[in-house]
Amino acid sequence: MTRHETFETDEPFSLQRRRPEGGTPVLAQWGFRNETDPLIDVLLGSPAFLRHMATSSLSRKHLREAPCNIQVAQAQHKELVAAYEHFGVRVHWHEPTPELPMQVYSRDSSVMTPYGAFITAMANWWRRGENYAAIRTYEKLGIPIYDMVTAGTFEGGDFNVIEDGVVLIGCGGARTQEEGARQVQDWFEKEGWETRIAFIDEYYVHIDLMVVPIAPKLTAVCLDCTEPGIVDWLKGKGHEIIDVPFRDTMALGCNFMSLGRDRVIAPTISQTLIGKLRALGFEVAAVEMSEISKTGGGIHCMAQALRREA
């Protein structure tokens, strides 16, 4: 029996636990406050039915020039799973589903919060089924659902928790629409969070392509493509910035996972970032992601943290 089957939540599974006026109680056993707290449980999607599709400028370019070798991509994903296991992170899975070619990107169909998971509203028809699959996953895990996005499209890569109670919401229009972004913004403002919407060009797909937290008050940012106002906002909160070169960023080099306690899983392509982190004393597990990332996403897109140590 895997651990999650015996795991008790402080509340049973339900489809909507959000309090409309705010003040939703936090869950005792699931969720997290900071994206940089030590990671205990992660939700992944299997690449068993992965297909390389023209889903963004990034994936379209590779599809034209050198399509993804799916077997190599699957082997790279195995290495990613091994890295989580190496660090003692418990891995949970969405049920692999043949109709869902992008299920490996578990960041997008739902978002874990201190109040339970919220179900997003995927923009592309070939990913919409992932939202339904995510509801089943949370039911299986016994994790209550906070709410579901209904006002417009919203994808999880656009919910970027900068620090406790502060969220940067990406809005590129093609994936996350302003209507969806405003609905999520309203929920979290009612919970007392500081929110900021980052309007990005749809070319970049999600905000987690260019801004990802590393450790408390330390954030990776691609300065070449991130709006200066956002960089100033981060600096105003006392964040130090590690600049990830544009070329690396477009190869998903700024899209890594913080495991907390100065440990990071990053793609080998991101040599500048890896060098800077190691110089600062971080333990970095470098994983080759070059093939799987041709399908349009990186390590951060392929993970949904379910629980981090406070």
Ligand SMILES: NC(=O)NCCC[C@H](N)C(=O)O
């Ligand atoms: N959070 C992310 O940036 N997710 C990447 C999603 C990649 C997938 N090929 C897509 O375009 O939907």
